[in-house]
Amino acid sequence: xxxxxxxxxxxxxxxxxxxxxxxxxxxxxxxxxxxxxxxxxxxxxxxxxxxxxxxxxxxxxxxxxxxxxxxxxxxxxxxxxxxxxxxxxxxxxxxxxxxxxxxxxxxxxxxxxxxxxxxxxxxxxxxxxxxxxxxxxxxxxxxxxxxxxxxxxxxxxxxxxxxxxxxxxxxxxxxxxxxxxxxxxxxxxxxxxxxxxxxxxxxxxxxxxxxxxxxxxxxxxxxxxxxxxxxxxxxxxxxxxxxxxxxxxxxxxxxxxxxxxxxxxxxxxxxxxxxxxxxxxxxxxxxxxxxxxxxxxxxxxxxxxxxxxxxxxxxxxxxxxxxxxxxxxxxxxxxxxxxxxxxxxxxxxxxxxxxxxxxxxxxxxxxxxxxxxxxxxxxxxxxxxxxxxxxxxxxxxxxxxxxxxxxxxxxxxxxxxxxxxxxxxxxxxxxxxxxxxxx
Amino acid sequence: xxxxxxxxxxxxxxxxxxxxxxxxxxxxxxxxxxxxxxxxxxxxxxxxxxxxxxxxxxxxxxxxxxxxxxxxxxxxxxxxxxxxxxxxxxxxxxxxxxxxxxxxxxxxxxxxxxxxxxxxxxxxxxxxxxxxxxxxxxxxxxxxxxxxxxxxxxxxxxxxxxxxxxxxxxxxxxxxxxxxxxxxxxxxxxxxxxxxxxxxxxxxxxxxxxxxxxxxxxxxxxxxxxxxxxxxxxxxxxxxxxxxxxxxxxxxxxxxxxxxxxxxxxxxxxxxxxxxxxxxxxxxxxxxxxxxxxxxxxxxxxxxxxxxxxxxxxxxxxxxxxxxxxxxxxxxxxxxxxxxxxxxxxxxxxxxxxxxxxxxxxxxxxxxxxxxxxxxxxxxxxxxxxxxxxxxxxxxxxxxxxxxxxxxxxxxxxxxxxxxxxxx
Numbered sequence: 001x002x003x004x005x006x007x008x009x010x011x012x013x014x015x016x017x018x019x020x021x022x023x024x025x026x027x028x029x030x031x032x033x034x035x036x037x038x039x040x041x042x043x044x045x046x047x048x049x050x051x052x053x054x055x056x057x058x059x060x061x062x063x064x065x066x067x068x069x070x071x072x073x074x075x076x077x078x079x080x081x082x083x084x085x086x087x088x089x090x091x092x093x094x095x096x097x098x099x100x101x102x103x104x105x106x107x108x109x110x111x112x113x114x115x116x117x118x119x120x121x122x123x124x125x126x127x128x129x130x131x132x133x134x135x136x137x138x139x140x141x142x143x144x145x146x147x148x149x150x151x152x153x154x155x156x157x158x159x160x161x162x163x164x165x166x167x168x169x170x171x172x173x174x175x176x177x178x179x180x181x182x183x184x185x186x187x188x189x190x191x192x193x194x195x196x197x198x199x200x201x202x203x204x205x206x207x208x209x210x211x212x213x214x215x216x217x218x219x220x221x222x223x224x225x226x227x228x229x230x231x232x233x234x235x236x237x238x239x240x241x242x243x244x245x246x247x248x249x250x251x252x253x254x255x256x257x258x259x260x261x262x263x264x265x266x267x268x269x270x271x272x273x274x275x276x277x278x279x280x281x282x283x284x285x286x287x288x289x290x291x292x293x294x295x296x297x298x299x300x301x302x303x304x305x306x307x308x309x310x311x312x313x314x315x316x317x318x319x320x321x322x323x324x325x326x327x328x329x330x331x332x333x334x335x336x337x338x339x340x341x342x343x344x345x346x347x348x349x350x351x352x353x354x355x356x357x358x359x360x361x362x363x364x365x366x367x368x369x370x371x372x373x374x375x376x377x378x379x380x381x382x383x384x385x386x387x388x389x390x391x392x393x394x395x396x397x398x399x400x401x402x403x404x405x406x407x408x409x410x411x412x413x414x415x416x417x418x419x420x421x422x423x424x425x426x427x428x429x430x431x432x433x434x435x436x437x438x439x
Numbered sequence: 440x441x442x443x444x445x446x447x448x449x450x451x452x453x454x455x456x457x458x459x460x461x462x463x464x465x466x467x468x469x470x471x472x473x474x475x476x477x478x479x480x481x482x483x484x485x486x487x488x489x490x491x492x493x494x495x496x497x498x499x500x501x502x503x504x505x506x507x508x509x510x511x512x513x514x515x516x517x518x519x520x521x522x523x524x525x526x527x528x529x530x531x532x533x534x535x536x537x538x539x540x541x542x543x544x545x546x547x548x549x550x551x552x553x554x555x556x557x558x559x560x561x562x563x564x565x566x567x568x569x570x571x572x573x574x575x576x577x578x579x580x581x582x583x584x585x586x587x588x589x590x591x592x593x594x595x596x597x598x599x600x601x602x603x604x605x606x607x608x609x610x611x612x613x614x615x616x617x618x619x620x621x622x623x624x625x626x627x628x629x630x631x632x633x634x635x636x637x638x639x640x641x642x643x644x645x646x647x648x649x650x651x652x653x654x655x656x657x658x659x660x661x662x663x664x665x666x667x668x669x670x671x672x673x674x675x676x677x678x679x680x681x682x683x684x685x686x687x688x689x690x691x692x693x694x695x696x697x698x699x700x701x702x703x704x705x706x707x708x709x710x711x712x713x714x715x716x717x718x719x720x721x722x723x724x725x726x727x728x729x730x731x732x733x734x735x736x737x738x739x740x741x742x743x744x745x746x747x748x749x750x751x752x753x754x755x756x757x758x759x760x761x762x763x764x765x766x767x768x769x770x771x772x773x774x775x776x777x778x779x780x781x782x783x784x785x786x787x788x789x790x791x792x793x794x795x796x797x798x799x800x801x802x803x804x805x806x807x808x809x810x811x812x813x814x815x816x817x818x819x820x821x822x823x824x825x826x827x828x829x830x831x832x833x834x835x836x837x838x839x840x841x842x843x844x845x846x847x848x849x850x851x852x853x854x855x856x857x858x859x860x861x862x863x
Contacts (some may be wrong), residue, residue, distance in 0.1 A: 044576075044579055044582075045578070045580065045582060046579050047578065047579035047581060047582025047583035047584075047585075048585065049582075049585075053583070072723070090797075101735065107832065109597065110541045113560060113561055113564060114561060119564050120571065122657075123567075123571045127565060127568040127571070127572070128568075130569035130572045132562075132568065132836045134480045134486075135481070135484045137660055142615065145655050146661070146664060146665050149661035149665065150723050150724070152561070153622065153723060153852075154557070154620040154621070155620070155621055155723065155850065155852040156723055156852075157853045158621070158718075159723035159852035160722075160723075162718050162852060163720050163722045163849045165720075167718065169717055169718065170716055170717060170718070171621075171852060171853075171854060172617060172628065173621050173722070174617055174619055174620065174621075175556070175599045175600055175619075175620040176600050176617065176618050177598060190635065192637075193639075194635065196739075211578065211581060212547075214582075215567070215582075215585050215589060216593055217594065218585060218586075219585065219589060219591045219592075219593055219594065220592075220595070229563060270537075277551075277615045277616060277617075278548070278614065278616070279551070279552065279607040279616045280607075280612055280613070280617070281547075281611050281612060282608070283599075284510065284595055284598075284605070284608075285595065293586075316782075321612030327571060335577060385537035396809070409673065413600070414595070414598060415600040415603055415618070416604045416607055416608070417600065417616055417618070438717060
């Protein structure tokens with residue numbers, strides 16, 4: 001069955017993250033564990049129980065200088081356009097009029113609607129009583145501004161990307177909270193396998209570092225309150241972990257049908273080899289302590305890739321640094337890997353760049369592709385105190401450098417969706433290295 | 440490798456025209472419209488005031504579990520309601536629950552849920568207004584007084600994937616899943632992705648759901664400002680059409696592999712034969728006048744199903760009533776079907792445009808119509824627009840050419856979907 005199945009190559013990567021506005025800067029920060037955590041600068045967050053986050057810093061869209069297009073783009077859309085352009089440039093291929101219908105686009109998109117400044121304007125105009133004055137909306141600025149409308153639509157990121165890059169095939173945006181990015185990769189993989197398209201621009205983007213976004217997480221006590229030590233706030237799997245560090249950004253890849261990528265001599269980072277996708281059906285915000293749910297997604301992803309736990313060298317964990325997630329994920333890894341859990345290297349790059357929510361799975365997918373191509377695994381930063389419930393072989397202090405045959409990336413979302421993405425080293429596919437030479 | 444056949448074992452629907460598929464179809468066949476003045480807020484001063492609201496929506500009638508009500512929104516209520524109808528109608532859960540507990544797990548892991556959801560909204564953000572008033576522009580006070588003024592569950596109520604999460608918890612479904620936030624095509628894409636998941640062996644059963652309640656003041660105002668709303672009535676393909684009107688509600692289908700349905704002796708209502716889906720990539724609101732994307736989606740669906748245009752017995756058009764969409768839809772239909780066009784209908788005129796739920800509700804109703812061998816008429820159609828010439832629509836009901844229906848669905852970002860179903 002798998003013999004006839006089309007394989008999928010990762011041939012381009014792009015990232016805009018709290019620790020770098022491009023791939024190289026981000027990667028170096030992840031290897032060194034240079035945290036992106038800092039006091040929030042985007043607004044006065046001093047009154048919130050958590051007033052730190054991992055913001056994207058010094059960002060100006062430099063690759064997509066289309067002022068007309070950018071008027072329609074909110075902060076997360078700008079991250080997306082930039083990271084997608086990086087990925088396409090890196091892949092050295094982009095849609096043309098001749099093959100536009102053979103390109104797809106699959107993105108994990110955030111849940112925010114109106115920007116806070118627009119909401120504040122509407123509040124001042126027709127919400128000051130504490131309730132909306134609906135007639136007042138008729139003369140309100142943002143409520144009558146088509147640009148505000150477009151920027152707030154869930155499909156706007158997709159609209160901007162497909163227009164900007166001329167993609168005329170399957171185009172979809174998915175949202176399963178923190179699993180969104182991973183599910184977008186999984187969707188893209190299936191599209192190429194089905195033969196619907198030959199190439200997909202896939203990724204995720206999000207920005208919830210706003211008064212409303214921070215509020216939502218503060219109300220749930222999901223964020224680390226370590227305001228005095230933002231760089232240490234995210235410490236996945238550490239016994240003293242106390243919540244996640246909110247990040248923002250975008251990650252994108254160019255995916256291509258394997259033979260077509262080889263035929264054009266593309267640099268292949270990795271094979272996107274398997275996708276696993278399950279529901280925990282436990283509680284909306286929690287993972288089951290025994291790892292049920294994530295266990296199934298990990299098993300499925302391995303089976304889908306035609307692999308077994310012994311093939312995996314690196315797990316980029318969901319590792320949010322919340323008590324519940326890290327315990328549940330550790331249990332799941334141990335259940336799936338058994339004795340191999342002592343060997344397989346694990347790190348959560350959220351320790352460095354924070355939790356990018358709908359973009360997390362996409363950025364971490366890029367990290368896995370880089371780990372394979374570069375033969376190095378980023379560290380799980382900030383780890384000091386062992387938690388017996390999180391007994392994993394973490395990459396600590398210095399990057400682990402070795403051939404990485406296979407990676408696994410976990411993403412689990414509010415709502416119970418679990419995504420697991422497996423990638424494979426190119427020479428494990430066809431005995432040839434990333435550049436196509438026999439190894 | 441032969442792909443498994445994908446069958447339909449349960450359907451569910453709710454909208455302004457009724458609380459189940461059969462009632463809604465009867466309502467449409469009676470030539471009535473459920474579109475009426477908006478009741479959720481006073482629209483006396485508004486430039487637009489029509490929509491297909493579900494009258495006297497009773498949350499407890501839709502979702503009996505009262506604990507859930509503070510965790511979800513109106514859109515989730517209708518989505519969970521339709522999903523429950525489809526799952527209950529399929530008899531799967533009752534059958535599974537009669538098994539030995541140890542035997543249930545594989546069925547849970549092999550049953551998925553794929554949902555098309557509206558994504559963000561504006562109204563939910565007004566929950567912050569009391570806090571903003573109290574803070575009076577002082578962001579420090581906003582942060583400090585947050586938990587005194589805003590429901591701690593606010594973020595959870597806002598999640599676009601609530602129906603997915605809660606339908607999973609309610610029925611203990613643990614398989615493949617997705618929440619598609621792709622404007623109007625979300626529900627249709629849920630059907631297509633569910634079909635593909637079953638074909639690929641990722642699951643044995645998937646409930647596909649689409650839900651949306653877009654009738655909120657700021658959303659209505661935006662659609663009006665960008666020129667998408669009708670002044671008096673939704674008249675698909677009519678020369679006098681001047682826009683669409685919102686409806687609200689949900690549709691759901693329980694899909695299974697034929698083997699899964701046969702193994703438990705389930706009644707089969709129909710079959711999903713194929714799907715096609717593409718984007719035009721012209722921007723959020725722009726669509727091509729030549730119907731390129733829709734024509735490609737239809738051709739893809741026919742090829743996927745191994746059917747010829749002549750095999751199609753009826754077409755449920757997107758027919759949203761806007762000048763541009765209907766004209767380009769007509770162009771696409773002429774491109775694919777030419778002069779041999781089967782009867783065409785649409786349902787939005789009767790209960791409004793349900794956005795993310797529109798296409799899946801249309802799919803449910805198409806099955807219902809095929810079951811009684813009728814193509815419902817479009818009662819608001821008086822004069823077929825010249826730009827829509829050749830589209831075989833009628834004001835009165837006609838008879839389908841076969842038991843195969845083609846359902847079309849279009850959304851923002853230039854997306855176009857086509858699904859083919861056969862009634863049993």
